Amino acid sequence: MKICADLHTHTIASGHAYGTIREMAFAASEKKLEMLGISEHAPGIPGTVGTYYYWCLNKIPRELYGVKMLFGSELNVHQDGSLSMTEEELDRLDYALVGIHDLCYEDRGRERNTDNLIECMKHKIVSFVSHPDDDSIPVEYERLVKAAKDYHVALEVNNSSLLKPDRRLNCFENYRTMLKLCREYEVPIIVSSDAHDPSWVGVFDLAVRLIEEEGFDENLILNTSAGKVMDFLKQS
Secondary structure (H helix, E strand, O other): OOOOEEEEEOOHHHOOOOOOHHHHHHHHHHOOOOEEEEEEEOOOOOOOOOHHHHHOHHHOOOEEOOEEEEEEEEEEEOOOOOEOOOHHHHOOOOOEEEEOOOOOOOOOOHHHHHHHHHHHHOOOOEEEEOOOOOOOOOOOHHHHHHHHHHOOOEEEEEHHHHOOOOOOOOHHHHHHHHHHHHHHHOOOEEEEOOEOOHHHOOOOHHHHHHHHHOOOOHHHEHHHOHHHHHHHHHOO
8 A cells, every 4th residue: 555645744833843844845755755735733732833824825835846735734623613723714725634632622521522523524624634543532433434424524544643552542443443434434534644753754654554454445545646635625
């Protein structure tokens, strides 16, 4: 299995990552990736970008070192199920992931957490759910997968989560459950590095191994093809 696009990465602009856009793009080129998505953390995460950052995204080249560049954001889920950016900011993005982050979200229980996440998935800019894997803030996977199908959203298998199972509670088991349901309901996934440093761009080994062990349908993996990614985003 070859993953050709990494759509969940962060640069120094996110406040707790360590590479520039060009360093991340160069790393993607070295890994023979066709596409790189820069998805800085939205406001609500300490030290991340402000509003004006998104106003200036159109200044950045759309190809660096032979890699097609996309510019998005990893949005936060609020306690009331709202997104952590304004409509004006969202209009500046190529795409968005949305995820629950314990830095700006308090566990509301499995049902309410799922309600809040699904409410955020309804927005047209949201194409992906990031790292839905941590039982510290649990979700109901069947409802999540069905909502992903209803709202044209792909679910992520996050390689970084699998590197720290002591901090992402039951992440391996939760991904196995999610993958089985995605296969049953024919819901697409993406595989992401969640890189916060250039050295981690395009690192998918644990995620790919898990997906292959589960016998997951490769046709449902979006980022095996840059064309599949772009087609999916256009349909959002």
